[in-house]
Amino acid sequence: METPLRIAIAGLGAVGLKLARALDAGIPGCELAAVSARDHAAATARLAGLSRPVPVVEIGALEPLADLVVECAPSALLPQIAEPFLRAGKTVLVLSAGALLGREHLVELARAHGGRIIVPTGALLGLDAVLAAAEGEIHSVRMITRKPVRGLVGAPYLAENNIAIEDIREPLRIFQGTAREAAAGFPANLNVAVALSLAGIGPDRTQLEIWADPALERNTHRIEVEADSARFSMTIENVPSENPKTGRITALSVIACLRKLGAPLRVGT
Numbered sequence: 001m002e003t004p005l006r007i008a009i010a011g012l013g014a015v016g017l018k019l020a021r022a023l024d025a026g027i028p029g030c031e032l033a034a035v036s037a038r039d040h041a042a043a044t045a046r047l048a049g050l051s052r053p054v055p056v057v058e059i060g061a062l063e064p065l066a067d068l069v070v071e072c073a074p075s076a077l078l079p080q081i082a083e084p085f086l087r088a089g090k091t092v093l094v095l096s097a098g099a100l101l102g103r104e105h106l107v108e109l110a111r112a113h114g115g116r117i118i119v120p121t122g123a124l125l126g127l128d129a130v131l132a133a134a135e136g137e138i139h140s141v142r143m144i145t146r147k148p149v150r151g152l153v154g155a156p157y158l159a160e161n162n163i164a165i166e167d168i169r170e171p172l173r174i175f176q177g178t179a180r181e182a183a184a185g186f187p188a189n190l191n192v193a194v195a196l197s198l199a200g201i202g203p204d205r206t207q208l209e210i211w212a213d214p215a216l217e218r219n220t221h222r223i224e225v226e227a228d229s230a231r232f233s234m235t236i237e238n239v240p241s242e243n244p245k246t247g248r249i250t251a252l253s254v255i256a257c258l259r260k261l262g263a264p265l266r267v268g269t
């Protein structure tokens, strides 16, 4: 049997905690090795139910303990989390995909040292089809995101543009622009748009609309793609996790991605 891949988790929030529990329960080929959290005492308490305890350490101490780190922390921490792993030729699974924009040096670091950055499908769907279509010619990619108000409040774009959504009674379009612009204005809410753009035609050509909808319960993303190989549209309606900005399926996507890394049969692009 091969030695299991030692997994570190950076950020023990909605995604990180779910993943830690899944790794503890068993994902073939993987073992939880270490965790990083803002509040070590709280993290240790949250992990008390694990069958095999793991150390809770500072972000900078994760790399020697693991072969792969799952970044599921506030987006500003991405370089701190990723750089040591990439410099050591290791793998980084990135959830804060928006933070990759403008940080192309991370990809260069991976290239130079034989490391790897993986962006899982996360809260989205259909990146397999978008990747395939991008091998031909994609004419356009458009995404329309609708979120309940609590999934959007606090986004810097709203404050910068004096948009108040707390008391809206009807759906309100709060943003129209590119994935790059959305990543800057909604760093904790629209990683999916950046993941889509990286799979397809890039952050400057991927068009996005964001709606705040007071009647909605689920974070909803609709994608429309026009390509020379196919036309397709897809919608996902995400049940929010404990973090209303984050769909429950996000952690499941990471679990599926880790399972696929070690699987003898891999389905999907």
Ligand SMILES: NC(=O)C1=CN([C@@H]2O[C@H](COP(=O)(O)OP(=O)(O)OC[C@H]3O[C@@H](n4cnc5c(N)ncnc54)[C@H](O)[C@@H]3O)[C@@H](O)[C@H]2O)C=CC1
Pocket (backbone or CB within 6 Å): 010, 011, 012, 013, 014, 015, 016, 036, 037, 038, 039, 059, 071, 072, 073, 074, 075, 077, 094, 095, 096, 097, 121, 122, 123, 124, 187, 188, 189, 191, 192, 195, 243, 245, 246, 247, 250
């Ligand atoms: N790519 C995708 O499809 C999706 C990406 N995301 C992104 O994934 C990331 C994680 O999402 P959630 O788990 O919902 O966020 P969360 O806010 O629930 O968890 C983040 C955790 O990081 C911890 N943290 C803060 N400072 C830290 C430090 N210095 N060291 C270690 N940990 C620290 C926080 O205490 C918190 O527990 C976010 O950036 C989010 O925007 C979320 C949903 C979908």
Ligand SMILES: O=C([O-])CC(=O)C(=O)O
Pocket (backbone or CB within 6 Å): 123, 188, 189, 190, 191, 192, 193, 219, 220, 238, 245, 246, 247, 248, 250
């Ligand atoms: O993209 C994100 O960061 C989160 C999101 O929209 C979702 O979970 O539906």
